Amino acid sequence: MSAHIARTLKYASLAVACLAALLPLVTVFMAALKDTREFATTGPLDPPSNWFNLDNFVTAFTRGNMLQGFVNTTIILVISVTGAILIGTMAAYAIDRFGFRGRGLVTWAFLLATLVPGVTTQVATFQIINSLGLFNTRWAAIALFMGTDIVAIYIFLQFMKSIPRSLDEAAMLDGANRLTIYRRIILPLLKPAIATVVIIKGIAIYNEFYIPFLYMPSSELGVISTSLFRFKGPFGAQWEIIAAGAILVIVPTLLIFLFLQRYIYNGFTSGATK
Structure with a gap:
């Protein structure tokens, strides 16, 4: 009986957690499908009258320069x-x-660096970026994102320990440096760890707002997050268009995560057990 109750509570808690995670997304999605009048006269959980109303998405994509944001984000993310993978490995x-x-x-120095709030070092960081002539260029964000964090190094280290040193010794006997x-x-044997770090760091860069x-600050260098933020100017009261822009930003990340989530979990578990 106690096992049945425990199982029921477990699935109930999972259902509540799923509801808490999906409800905001569903609310934003329904808001994106409403026009201005309908958004103002209906509640946030009321379904739209037309489930195929894509006008807000078109407005957000064209007038919000979302295409340019996707291009800039892709360039910064790939480089x-x-x-980061090369430096980390x-x-x-x-x-x-x-x-x-x-x-x-x-x-330990890497661990200590993670304990220092990033905001406290922004004055010095900004001065360095500005003195290098990188301010208001893509290379400013690239240089800052390229720094390897302790999570990436930890994952690579755990996989490195699973690679026998005898492979190094055999290669040295064959004359390899x-x-x-x-x-x-x-590097080829670190592919599972590399896939894990690519997903984790890639999503973090995709969602980053503060650094870009x-x-x-130039509008021509806007990424996904800053392009969405600029909606507050011309579309300050049109929340349905802001919601449509948010959905355009969320969908790529959601699809990539759902498709590659097994690599994240396998990367963490394999690195922890090998």
Whole structure:
């Protein structure tokens, strides 16, 4: 009897959690399908009169420069994630395979850096970006996103420990140097970890607002998040258009996550057990 009650409570809690996660999305989606008059006269949970009203999506996409936002986001995301993967895998390779003094201190330094609030360092960061001539260019965001975080290094380190050192030794006997070992042996074997980091960091960059807003104020450099934010100007009272823009931003992330979620879970579990 107690097992039946526990099972019932478990599924009930899961149902409540799903409802809490889906209700805001459903509300925003229904708002995006309403015109101005209908949005003002109906409640947030009232269904739209026309489920095929796509006028708000067209307005958000064309007048909100969403296409340009998608292009800028894609350019920044691809370059940043590629650079972060290279830096992260090289750092994990050096920490795990090379014996040097302070190796543990390096890992602790990354952990310590995560405890420092990013806002407290923005003045110095902004001065560095401005002095390098990167302000109001895509390279400002790329340089900041390319920094590898401790989560990525941790995932790579866990996978590195599962790769036998005998492979390195065998390659060295065949005349391979450290760079060749990294490129031909280590990097291909890190594909599950790389897929996990690509998804996690890619979604984080896709949803990032603060860095593009601060370092790329030009409207021509708008990304998805800042393009959506600019709706508050010309569409300040037209929440149905803002809702349509939000749906356009959410859909790509949602589809990618649903399609690749098994790689995220497998990456974390494999890295934790190997």
